[in-house]
Structures are given as C-alpha cells and as structure tokens.
Amino acid sequence: MSESSYHSVRGLERGLAVLRAVNALGHATSVEVASHTGLPRPTVHRLLETLRTEGFLRRSGLRDPYRLTLKVKSLSGGYKDEDWITEIADVVLAELFDEVVWPTDIATFENEGMVIRSTTHTRSPLSIERSWVGRQLPMLSTAVGWTYLAFTPAKERHAILERIGAMAGPDQDKVRDPEAVRKTLATTRRRGYGTRQREFMPKTSSIAVPIMNGTHVLGCINIIWIDSAMTFDVATRRYLPLLRQAATRIEVAYAERVAV
Known part of the structure; x- marks a missing residue:
C-alpha cells in the first residue's frame, strides 16, 4: 500500500470515528467529539464540516452542535430520507x-x-x-x-x-x-x-x-x-x-x- 493510500484509509477511519461519536452523543460540538474520539480538534472540525457538506450531519449555526441527518440511514439498506x-x-x-x-x-x-x-x-x-x-x-x-x-x-x-x-x-x-x-x-x-x-x-x-x-x-x-x-x-x-x-x-x- 502506498503512503497516500494509507493516509486515505486513515482519513476514512477517523471520519467513521467522528460519525460514531455524534451518533453516541446524540448531538455534539467539535470539542465534545474530539474528547470522545481522542482526535485533534482541528482534524475533528474538518471531518465534521466534510460530513455536514455531504449531508450526513447538520447544524443550525456556527455555535450549535452537530446532529445526524436521516441521510445516515442511506449507508444501510439503501435507506432514503423519507x-x-x-x-x-x-x-x-x-x-x-x-x-x-x-x-x-x-x-x-x-x-x-x-x-x-x-x-x-x-x-x-x-x-x-x-x-x-x-x-x-x-x-x-x-x-x-x-x-x-x-x-x-x-x-x-x-x-x-x-x-x-x-x-x-x-x-x-x-x-x-x-x-x-x-x-x-x-x-x-x-x-x-x-x-x-x-x-x-x-x-x-x-x-x-x-x-x-x-x-x-x-x-x-x-x-x-x-x-x-x-x-x-x-x-x-x-x-x-x-x-x-x-x-x-x-x-x-x-x-x-x-x-x-
């Protein structure tokens, strides 16, 4: 495996860890997710924003916690939003x-x-x-x-x-x-x-x-x-x-x- 591939897989692992943390916490800030996962806060913030951009997380404002969206269900069994x-x-x-x-x-x-x-x-x-x-x-x-x-x-x-x-x-x-x-x-x-x-x-x-x-x-x-x-x-x-x-x-x- 090349070094770039390794980093990609590692990024996926971290992204999944962040997603699991939000699921476990119900809703969470980047600080709470970082504490839950042990990942650096800047890394957590980037992953949270990526997941939000992709529609798997939502937040109402810059200071509000992140929450899962129903799009997460699309990862299992072809589930769609409604x-x-x-x-x-x-x-x-x-x-x-x-x-x-x-x-x-x-x-x-x-x-x-x-x-x-x-x-x-x-x-x-x-x-x-x-x-x-x-x-x-x-x-x-x-x-x-x-x-x-x-x-x-x-x-x-x-x-x-x-x-x-x-x-x-x-x-x-x-x-x-x-x-x-x-x-x-x-x-x-x-x-x-x-x-x-x-x-x-x-x-x-x-x-x-x-x-x-x-x-x-x-x-x-x-x-x-x-x-x-x-x-x-x-x-x-x-x-x-x-x-x-x-x-x-x-x-x-x-x-x-x-x-x-």
Whole structure:
C-alpha cells in the first residue's frame, strides 16, 4: 500500500470515528467529539464540516452542535430520507383518515420547527386550512411541536429551546417564560399527548402523539378538528385512542424495517 493510500484509509477511519461519536452523543460540538474520539480538534472540525457538506450531519449555526441527518440511514439498506414516511406512515395515515375523516398530519422536526411530511388535509372535506407537505409549523404553538419537545431527550430539547429564543418568530415570546414552558412540557409528558386549542390556526384545535423509536422521536401524528363542531374533551376521548394505535403501528413497522 502506498503512503497516500494509507493516509486515505486513515482519513476514512477517523471520519467513521467522528460519525460514531455524534451518533453516541446524540448531538455534539467539535470539542465534545474530539474528547470522545481522542482526535485533534482541528482534524475533528474538518471531518465534521466534510460530513455536514455531504449531508450526513447538520447544524443550525456556527455555535450549535452537530446532529445526524436521516441521510445516515442511506449507508444501510439503501435507506432514503423519507422512506419510512412514504412506505409506512402514508399507508397508516390513509387508513386513519378513513376512520376519522377529520384532517391528520405527520410532522418531523427540522430547522427549529415541525415540518409536515404527510397530510390528509387535501382529501378531507372537513379541512378549513389547506395544509401541505413541506409546510413548517412552530414548536410552541402546535400540538406536534409540544409533543416533539416533551418526548425528545432533555439535552436536545434544551438546545432547541435555546435556538428558538435566539430567533425571531411566533415562539420567541413564549420562550421568555421558561416556567410556563416547563409546566406545559411536564403536563404533555404525563398525559402522553400534546394539545393546541385555537392557537396558530383559529377556529380549530388539535391533539398529537409521538412516533417513537426507542428514546428517539421519529415524528408526531395529529388530528385537527373545527371547535364549533365538537368540544375538546369529546374529540380527545373519541380520537386519541385511534391516534395512539396509528403511532404504534408505525413504530412496529419502522422497527421491523430497520432491523432487516
């Protein structure tokens, strides 16, 4: 083996070590990765930026930690970014719609907000808000946002709230009352689902449950209804069990898929 080939292989080994470190830590700065791997910090920084440029890591700002993206799954079994949605969740969502008729969404976290990945708004005759795939929703004004924050690991939750507080947007005022945020998150975790009553989308309310893979929140699934048609308590009693069943079906199918 030539010296240049040896250095290339060594670079690959270091790159994989950095990727494994971010995976183990959940999210990490270059200092944390260097400490975890024992590699020099300048080397770690270059590798992290290379992995970010290639789409395997993401970060929101220069001072923010690095996180894995779903593109990492493409290294195993041909997994693509939203395969679990198109192959698993879309089917479950369609079947759920047949039971509830009210519009439902599946949303995942991205760039300090929840992004709608699949929806039945366009099919539902009861929808008054034409939500669409790719639309970004705020974290602290939506059922899916509260749900994601409540069930994601504490370290990630704190990092998200810090970034929300540093950005202009609909959630900034709420972040300034950390005690109220803490109480809402505690209530959401205790009851197992998030809520929204008229806020963000007037005349409607919603509830959402998490879709979990171990301690990782894959996404959240919600149902939205018109307040004048049904009280919040009635809607929750009627539809929460169906949402939970749908989330469980997705979780089981996802676990089976990634185990292959």
